[in-house]
Amino acid sequence: MHTLPVSLPVHPQLVVRGARGAHDRSDFLLVRVMTSDDVAGYGEVSATPLWSGEDGTSAEHFIRTVLAPAIVGRSLTPVGALESLMDRLLAGNPFTKAGLATALWDAYARTLDVPLAVALGGPYRDRVPIKLSLSGDGVELDEVHRAARELGFRAFKVKVGLGVDGDVARVARAREVVGPETFLGVDANGGWSRSEAVRAVRELASYGVRFVEQPVASSDLAGLRAVRDIGLPVVADEAVFGLSDLVALVRAEAADCVSLYVGKSGGPGRALAMGQLAAAFGMDVLIGSNGELGIGAAAQLHVACALPALSAEFPSDIIGAHYYAEDILAQRLDSDGTTVRLGDQPGLGVVPRPDLVHAFR
Known part of the structure; x- marks a missing residue:
């Protein structure tokens, strides 16, 4: 090892x-x-x-x-x-x-x-729709969007949770630059209090926001449920690491969708099992991101393709082929910014660049 x-x-x-x-x-x-x-x-x-x-x-x-x-x-x-x-x-x-x-x-x-997706029991699909985060204010947000468009992205979520007034202004700017028909959600990373979340979600309704991700603290399942009751779909992220967190979320009926990570779950097998459990209780599943590099992104892709049920409404966050200034892979994942596609090579289907392979301790 x-x-x-x-x-x-x-x-x-x-x-x-x-x-x-x-x-x-x-x-x-x-x-x-x-x-x-x-x-x-x-x-x-x-x-x-x-x-x-x-x-x-x-x-x-x-x-x-x-x-x-x-x-x-x-x-x-x-x-x-x-x-x-x-x-x-x-x-x-x-x-x-x-x-x-x-x-x-x-x-x-x-x-x-065989590809990892096959070893995990799939694949049920060979491509996964993806989205990218937009953050910053004013011209800065415009520049992020411009760079993302050049990479092929056509679905986005806006980083919020930094103060309701500024968040609403940021989402308004994002909607203006992405256009009226573009898929757009928001991600608060638990940054709102319950009252802030309720106010923010109501004010954001006019901007065609498709979901709100982790609007309140990870431990506040009642707060997630309160936001969900307003009518905007709730995606739980930081609230769910392991299986016990997922069970608590299901029992509280606190989310419409859960964002699962290979990392948060503890590995591909665990992520797959959690996704199957969530789907069995009627909860949507997407694959979220902690800014994975190429190998982690490949693991995300294989789990996404091995899941019997993956959200058709909410794109996943498999962005490793685009997010970094350089790639660690000998050959990058097949992604055009709108989807990432599964190959037919064995295992993860990727290996590190030769210089990295030779540098392993």
Whole structure:
């Protein structure tokens, strides 16, 4: 098992500024596992301390000192058993576990010589609609939108949760620049109080907003329900990390859709299981983003395609092929900004650039 720290700047015109701060650079940890038959599997720890409490440094420490000693030498199958073992060894840290779990699933699918989506039970589709975040005010927002359009994006969500008056003005500006028919949602990242959220959602109704993502704090399920009762669809994001969070959300009837991450869930297998559970209770599912690089984005894509039910109303956030100033992949994902498409190569279907492969510790 090998790791490689990677730090990349975000495309300067696509930097996201939201209620949890600006995301202008990402420090990730790439993970490689090798089977006894010399099959390599790759994963990526996509974590930012401000958001998840994890980063590449903590991930490398726990992988080297806690997870690798227990996993190296074990059978690769069933991969789900290795995911469960990681939960017994290390509390929390889902993004760290997800990076290693993705590498294990990648190696497993490559051993079978099938795409990961097939190993996960799919695919149910071969392309996934996507959207991009717009943030900033005035001319700054205009420039982000212009850059996004040049990359092919035609669906967006606006970062809000920074003060209701400014949020409404920002959404009004966004609607003006994207046009009256363009898909547009808002994402508060839990930045509103319950009363602010209710006021904001009512004021935003006239701008044709299609959804509001995480309008209140992650623990405030009653607040999510109160916003949902106004009539605008609610997407839960920060409120749902693991399975117990999802169960609580379902019981509270607090959201119309849940934004699932490979990272938040703890790995591809866990994300798939959570998506299946949400769909069984009639909840829409989309694949959300923590600013994944190419390997993480490939894992998002395969999970999205392996889900029996994926939202037809809300685009997902598989943006790794566009979000960074450079790509870590030898060959980028097939994405034109409107959709990202599944290939037919085994495993994740991607590998890091040769210089990164040679740099693994």
